[in-house]
Structures are given as structure tokens and as C-alpha cells.
Amino acid sequence: MTRSAPPHSASFTGMLEALLAVDRVRAVRIVKDSSTPGSPVACVETLIVPALEEIGRRWEDGTVALSQVYMSGRICEEIVDTMLPPGDPKRINQPQMAIAVFEDHHTLGKRIVVSVLRAGGYELMDYGHGINAEDLVKQVTQDRIQVLLISTLMLPAAVRAKEAIAQIKKDLPTTKVIVGGAPFNFDPSLWQEVGADAMGRTASETLEIVNRFAREMGS
Template identity: 70%
Template sequence: MADPGTPISPSLADMQNALLAVDRVRAGRIIRDSCIPGSPFTCLERLVVPALEEIGRRWEAGDVALSQVYMSGRICEEIVDTMLPPGDPRRIDQPKMAIAVLEDHHTLGKRIVLSVLRAGGFEVADYGQGVTVDQLVEQVIRNKVRILLISTLMLPAALRAKEAIAQIRKELPETKVIVGGAPFNFDPRLWTEVGADAMGYTASDTLARVKEMAGGMQS
């Protein structure tokens, strides 16, 4: 996440304004004018991901509406699909990934993380919210997910993640799990207690963890 005291580049500021105005055409033009042809990942990491992160921070501060956060993510995903179509070989050559909100129905955190991961060029299956332990375990095992992201809002759901992770490890011992959400932010040791491999403090931090894990795997 960008430091609020750090100057923002003109192109990044323009991108944020275009997203908040829900101006798809302007956002696309900024991307085309700012990015080096043939380097989509560099462009996404330096422009799209920081813009989404800053918009998420501004929502937390009460400066932008939830609808603006949601639409910003949708626009960025459309841009990514243009730059890196789902069939692009650079997307295919990666382990299977999925994200879910365990037992809770608060979706904003997942929405931001999912948009940032997709903006980073990753294909991530969205298992939705309010997912039970049994449902999550069944889907992960059936789809042979290699990297799983679990988001929770309340402590009971965070503690239930331990049960889900233990069951998944019985069938898929190599699967890596990243957890995130308020309970893990409040207790920095909780992620290790539930058996996760890592914790994502922010969307960009989660993206970094995913890159590290994916880099050590074969798809």
C-alpha cells in the first residue's frame, strides 16, 4: 500500500481519478499512454495495483463510496483481460488458485484482494462468501487448488480455518494457504496457530506472498 505521504505520479493520480469516476474509456487510455508495449506485468504492478490499493485505503478512511471500490475493481479486471486475455500463455503457466470468505458474508476485503491478484496477472477462482468448512474443503480437493486464500471477518470463522486447513492438508499436503482479515490483523500470531503458510496484511502484501509461492511451484 502506498504511503499517504509519498508523492503520487501524475499517471497514477489520473488512474485513480478515472476509476473513481467510473470512466472506463479514460482509464484504458491512461494505461495505453503510460505502459511500455510488451511489458503488461510491469504496467499492471506499477499503475493498476497501486491505484486499487489507494482506493481501498481511501474507502477505509471514509473518503470514497463502497460502490466506487467495487466498480474500480471491475474496470481494472476488464483492463487486465484486455492486456492479458484468459488464454494468454503467461496466465496458464501458474498453479491453480482460489479465494473464499469462510462463513462470513463481508465481501469487500476479498473483492479488493481478488482484483489486485487478477491485476497482477493471476487467474484466481472465486468460491464466494459464506462458504462452510465442508464446502471449502470439497471444492479445494476437487479442483486440486495449489494456493488457497481464506478471508475472514470474525474470530470464530478465523478459528474454523484451522479445521479447513487440516482437512485440506490430509488430501493435498503441498497446498499453500494464505489467510487474511480482521482477526489476523488483531492477533499477528493467529495465522500460524491455524496452520496457514502465510498471512496477507494488505492486498499488495497478499500479491507478494502469492508471487513467492507461485514462483516455487510448477503449474
């Protein structure tokens, strides 16, 4: 996936440094100084999201730790919640979204993705962890989910997700499914084999995919 080069403004550099140092106070101050009254979304889109995407790139390069990715997402999520409280009409007009850890109880990856998406201004339902195919299909159909994110840790679970995805596509043909997790990183073609619409290798890449789907859906 082609990504644009990161901005080089003083506020961007400062925000990046603050997040990597887990300096919430400095991050909040930079956001406040960069925000235009009445336009919090612009700050989210031009400062917070690019900073998170750059941290995601650095994690892929091996220059930052996973804990820094997670804490950066949490800090930005908290900041965005003060700027755009959940339910605020200024939040992104978005498709109905949900995320689940399929047949597994390892939640760190999901928590990072949730933090980054919420920091990007999105809201999504959290179906938790350890959910099986039958319950996932039932929940997605009931909630009329338009974008579903599925995380798996082990290959058998990733393979079994194919059945759930097929049923979801049958019940809700326009629903987009994004998968992620170790099995999909190890086998770049696995996401297509299980019938997903996209694979997010990192939280920041998942945010980019969600942004694309939201645009395609006219949100």
C-alpha cells in the same frame, strides 16, 4: 512487510487520480498510452499493480474509502481483461488458486481481493461464500489447489478454519493458505494459530503475498 515507495511518473500519478475518481475512461486512456505493443504484461506490472498497491496503502492510512479500493480493482480488472483475456497465454503463469468466504455470507472483502488479483494478471477459482470445512477440503483437494485464500468475518469461523486448513495440509502438503478478514486483523498471531502460511491485511498485501508464493513455486 516492507514495501517499495510508489513510482512518481506522470502516467502513475494520472492513473492513481483516475482510479480514485472512478474515471474509467481516463484510466483506459492512460493504460493505452503507456502500453508497449506486444508487451501488455509490462504495463500491468509497472503501472496497474503499483497503482492498486498505493491505493491499498492509502486505505490502510485512512485517506481513501473502501469503496474506492473496490472500484479501483474493478476498473483495473476490466482493463486487464481487455489486454489479457482469461486464458490468454500472456497472463501470469501461475499456481492453481482459489478463494472462499468461510462460513459467512459477507462477500465485499472477497470481491475486492478477487478484483485486485485479476487486475494483477492472475486467475483464480471462486468458491463463493458460506462454504463449510468439509466442502472446502473436498473442493480444494479435487481441484489440486496450490494457493488457497480464505476470508472470514467472525472469530468463531476463523477458529474453525483451523480444522479445514489442517486437513488440507494433510491431503496437499505443499498447498499454501492465505487468510484474511477482521478476526486476523484484530489478532495479529491468529493466522499462525490456525495453521495458515500468511495473512493478507489488505487486497494489495494479498497480491504481494501471492506474487511471492508464485515465485517460490517457480511459476
